[in-house]
Amino acid sequence: MPxxxxxxxxxxxxxxGAQAAARKSAAVEDAPSPALLQRIAALALKQVDFxxxxxxPVRFEGSRIAGPIEDGGRVIYCVSGHMYGRxxxxxxxxxxxxxxxxxxxxVLDDDEVCTGxxxxxxxxxxxxxxxx
Numbered sequence: 001m002p003x004x005x006x007x008x009x010x011x012x013x014x015x016x017g018a019q020a021a022a023r024k025s026a027a028v029e030d031a032p033s034p035a036l037l038q039r040i041a042a043l044a045l046k047q048v049d050f051x052x053x054x055x056x057p058v059r060f061e062g063s064r065i066a067g068p069i070e071d072g073g074r075v076i077y078c079v080s081g082h083m084y085g086r087x088x089x090x091x092x093x094x095x096x097x098x099x100x101x102x103x104x105x106x107v108l109d110d111d112e113v114c115t116g117x118x119x120x121x122x123x124x125x126x127x128x129x130x131x132x
Contacts, residue, residue, distance in 0.1 A: 032067070032068065032077070034124075036100075037065075038124055038128070040065065040077055040079060040098060040124075040125075041122070041124040041125040041129070042128065043096075043098060043105050043107070044079045044096050044098070044125060045125070045128060045129050047094070047096050047107065049094035049095070049096065050081075050083065050094045050096065050129070051083055051086065051094075054085070054086055056086050057085055057132075058084065058085035058129070059084050059085055059129070059130050060081050060082065060083055060084075060125060060126045060129040060130055061081070061082045061084065061091075061126060062081060062082045062121075062126075063079070063080070063081030063082075063121070063122040063126050063129075064079070064080050064081065064119035064120065064121060064122050065077060065078065065079050065080075065119060065120060065121075065122035065125075066078040066114060066117040066119040066120075067117070068100065069113065069114075071113055075099065075100045075101065076098065076099055076108070076113055076114075077097075077100060077105075078096075078097055078098075078113070078114035078117065079096050079098065079122065080093060080094065080095045080096075080114075080119070081093070081094060081122070081125055081126070095111060095114065097109075097110050097111060097114060
C-alpha cells in the first residue's frame, strides 16, 4: 500500500507541474512582440485623448496595457495611462481600444470590452510619450 500511495503522489505532482508549465508557455505566447508594442504605443499617442492635439506639453506615468483579448473573433488591446500637463493637479486618464487584424491596428469605440481584464505595465507608452 505505501508504494501505491507514493506512486499516486508522484503522478499528481507530475500532472500539476505539466499544467503549470502549460499555463506559463501560453502566457508567453500571448505576449505581443516588442515591435507590436511600439506600434500600439505610437497609435495610442496619435489619439486626441492621449494629447496629440495639445498646446501644453504632457507627460505619462503608469501606463497599462491589456491584451491580447479574444472578443468575438477579434483580437483587442486596451491601453490606458495617467497623463499630466493639460490639467493642473489631477491627471487625465485616457483610454483607447485597439483591434489587431491582418497585421493592422485600428481604433475601436468600445470601452466596455476592456472591463475586467488584467493589465500589465506598458513602459513603451511612457517612454515614447515623454520623448515628444
